[in-house]
Amino acid sequence: xxxxxxxxxxxxxxxxxxxxxxxxxxxxxxxxxxxxxxxxxxxxxxxxxxxxxxxxxxxxxxxxxxxxxxxxxxxxxxxxxxxxxxxxxxxxxxxxxxxxxxxxxxxxxxxxxxxxxxxxxxxxxxxxxxxxxxxxxxxxxxxxxxxxxxxxxxxxxxxxxxxxxxxxxxxxxxxxxxxxxxxxxxxxxxxx
Numbered sequence: 001x002x003x004x005x006x007x008x009x010x011x012x013x014x015x016x017x018x019x020x021x022x023x024x025x026x027x028x029x030x031x032x033x034x035x036x037x038x039x040x041x042x043x044x045x046x047x048x049x050x051x052x053x054x055x056x057x058x059x060x061x062x063x064x065x066x067x068x069x070x071x072x073x074x075x076x077x078x079x080x081x082x083x084x085x086x087x088x089x090x091x092x093x094x095x096x097x098x099x100x101x102x103x104x105x106x107x108x109x110x111x112x113x114x115x116x117x118x119x120x121x122x123x124x125x126x127x128x129x130x131x132x133x134x135x136x137x138x139x140x141x142x143x144x145x146x147x148x149x150x151x152x153x154x155x156x157x158x159x160x161x162x163x164x165x166x167x168x169x170x171x172x173x174x175x176x177x178x179x180x181x182x183x184x185x186x187x188x189x190x191x192x
Contacts, residue, residue: 014089015080018096022076029073032066070107075100125181128153128160132177132192139163139170139189149176149189162187 011019078099082092133151139162140147147170149162162178163186164170170191180188 012083012089014092015083018076018079018083018092020076021072022080025069025072025076028069032069064108064111066111067104067107071100071104074103123154123158125184125187128178128187129180130178132175133189135162135170135172135174135176138172139176141166141169146186149178149187151178151187160187161185162189164189164191166190 008016008019075096079092079096082095083089087095128151131151131153133149135147136150136159137148139145139149141164143163143165146161146163148159150157150159152158153160162176163182164176165179165188168191170176170189175192176189177192178187178189182188
């Protein structure tokens with residue numbers, strides 16, 4: 001412990017500031033990273049569906065707790081490195097500030113881009129028009145009975161209800177093509 005005290009007393013005032021910022025903020029930064037990976041940064045209420053429905057993306061946020069922690073972490077370490085490399089106190093303050101601001105900007109930009117990277121999993125039935133698939137359950141002729149088809153829509157294999165205007169039943173295993181959408185949820189298909 002005496003070595004630590006001697007080391008601290010031997011530091012210049014500028015190094016004490018940089019080390020005093022670097023050590024605790026590095027700990028907070030690492031804690032923040034671990035907390036984010038285990039999902040601890042999601043402080044939503046008891047109804048996450050309501051929060052998701054109301055979410056319209058994340059605007060660019062520069063002054064956040066995460067960004068300030070990132071700034072002071074890099075500010076401290078860059079200042080220590082600048083002083084240790086022989087730069088003056090003024091030059092080390094400039095280097096540390098620029099490095100901290102760069103880290104803050106990078107963090108804000110990454111969080112902004114992650115907020116914009118959303119995927120809408122809603123099935124848009126119009127995307128099925130023209131797609132080929134296979135009959136899963138027999139489709140009866142002239143719209144006299146509904147069957148099921150398996151088609152790949154929006155990158156996923158889906159089993160959907162289908163009818164046909166063909167003059168003959170379309171048996172299971174037969175290849176079809178989607179002609180149209182009937183009442184938003186039923187496919188109008190024809191045998192190929």
